[in-house]
Amino acid sequence: MKVLKFGGTSVGKPERMHAVAKLITADTDAKIVVLSALSGTTNALVEISQSLLDSKKEQAKQQIDKLEAHYRNFCHELVKGEAAREKARAVVDEHFEFLNIILKISFNEALNKDILAQGELLSTKLFCAYLEDAGVKAVLLPALDFMSIDEFEEPEIPRMKVKLSALIDKHKGETLFITQGYICRNARGEVDNLKRGGSDYSASLIGAAIRASEIQIWTDIDGMHNNDPRVVKKTFPIEQLSFDEAAELAYFGAKILHPASIWPAQHFNIPVKLLNTMQPDAKGTIITELPNGNGVKAIAAKDGIIAIKIKSSRMLLAYGFLRKIFEVFEKYRTPIDMITTSEVAVSLTIDDQKHLDQILKELQPFGTVELDHHQAIVSIVGNEVAATPSILKKLFEAMNEVPLRMISYGGSRHNISILVGGQHKEKTLQLLNKGLFGLD
Numbered sequence: 001m002k003v004l005k006f007g008g009t010s011v012g013k014p015e016r017m018h019a020v021a022k023l024i025t026a027d028t029d030a031k032i033v034v035l036s037a038l039s040g041t042t043n044a045l046v047e048i049s050q051s052l053l054d055s056k057k058e059q060a061k062q063q064i065d066k067l068e069a070h071y072r073n074f075c076h077e078l079v080k081g082e083a084a085r086e087k088a089r090a091v092v093d094e095h096f097e098f099l100n101i102i103l104k105i106s107f108n109e110a111l112n113k114d115i116l117a118q119g120e121l122l123s124t125k126l127f128c129a130y131l132e133d134a135g136v137k138a139v140l141l142p143a144l145d146f147m148s149i150d151e152f153e154e155p156e157i158p159r160m161k162v163k164l165s166a167l168i169d170k171h172k173g174e175t176l177f178i179t180q181g182y183i184c185r186n187a188r189g190e191v192d193n194l195k196r197g198g199s200d201y202s203a204s205l206i207g208a209a210i211r212a213s214e215i216q217i218w219t220d221i222d223g224m225h226n227n228d229p230r231v232v233k234k235t236f237p238i239e240q241l242s243f244d245e246a247a248e249l250a251y252f253g254a255k256i257l258h259p260a261s262i263w264p265a266q267h268f269n270i271p272v273k274l275l276n277t278m279q280p281d282a283k284g285t286i287i288t289e290l291p292n293g294n295g296v297k298a299i300a301a302k303d304g305i306i307a308i309k310i311k312s313s314r315m316l317l318a319y320g321f322l323r324k325i326f327e328v329f330e331k332y333r334t335p336i337d338m339i340t341t342s343e344v345a346v347s348l349t350i351d352d353q354k355h356l357d358q359i360l361k362e363l364q365p366f367g368t369v370e371l372d373h374h375q376a377i378v379s380i381v382g383n384e385v386a387a388t389p390s391i392l393k394k395l396f397e398a399m400n401e402v403p404l405r406m407i408s409y410g411g412s413r414h415n416i417s418i419l420v421g422g423q424h425k426e427k428t429l430q431l432l433n434k435g436l437f438g439l440d
Helices: 014-024 041-053 057-078 082-104 109-133 157-169 198-210 243-251 259-267 321-331 356-366 389-398 422-437
Strands: 002-006 031-035 139-141 176-180 183-185 191-193 214-219 240-242 272-276 285-288 298-311 339-341 345-350 368-381 406-412 415-421
Touching (some): 002 014, 014 031, 014 057, 014 109, 031 198, 041 082, 041 109, 057 082, 057 109, 109 176, 109 183, 109 191, 139 157, 176 198, 240 243, 243 285, 243 298, 243 368, 298 422, 321 345, 321 356, 339 406, 356 368, 389 415, 415 422
Parallel strands (some): 002 214, 031 176, 139 176, 214 272, 240 285
Antiparallel strands (some): 272 285, 298 345, 298 368, 339 345, 368 415, 406 415
């Protein structure tokens, strides 16, 4: 059985949903189709939640009405049969009735998660209404019936496998299943989610749970590119990546893939294909266990980085100093991206400032703490790049116009990362595209 995930832009217009239906019915292979919310919906739901949090109920009502009008128009174009239109209207009625009811309820975080789940619930139910109208037999598998995370927000793959297998077994002989990405239940049984971009993660977790033959991630770009096509003119899709290479790229900013979505597939050695809904015949990118040769494969950049330097003469020969630093970040569940050390200082980066004030307060006793906001990590990724001297030479030659804040080299065979000021990110990507790939 295959798992196919379609993102928000792939289902964001009625004609795009029609195209997705053709793609998933082009063969008779058994498959689970994972859908995101229609493009723009999650952002709209976030705005509604924020208005409710700010006690701006009239504003929230206007936002709900605007979103509802969009869905009414969407349904009119999506399905043509009167019975199907009635069913689609009933779906919209159900979910917008819920959104209007919450205007009368005290807002809390659990309610926020319920609000954010509405996008995926709407897209999957409307898609099933269209499939029925088109004469395609499909089974809706509610993700909330099998997707779950534990108290540490980690996915429960063994539990998911048991629940999902039982649901599929109830529909013996069926080959097409539709489910929601992003949403799940938490350890308290409440509606929760896998954070933004979590539909990729859902697809990979479902693939791991059923031991899928392959996982396909369908977006609006033809695979992973060697650089960011939004800021670099000449880029090209990469035909093959290893799991390790893809994980580095996803974590350090490649937008096509959710950072957490690699490890479940890698753990069970399930190939992942990155494909383009708009150009279904394009090769895209395949991610497998083995690398396809050595050398630089791609460059990725991650914005919104905060650099923290802890400087202290007491660090010299101080046993356990680094452990104490790391314990502060562990306490506030804040991952560190890069780290460099000297005899008297430690520099590190984070991309989550949720607990920044508390972290800085607890770091103060260790020495002088300096902070740099608005930084960017640029990562050069490829098999054995850190062990290839010529690549390092080209990198520094290309970067002679941009000041470097930090360098991470040798921590991974597949990655060399540099930290630059956020204002230099685009220029850095362009210079490296020329220096490492020979493309202006």
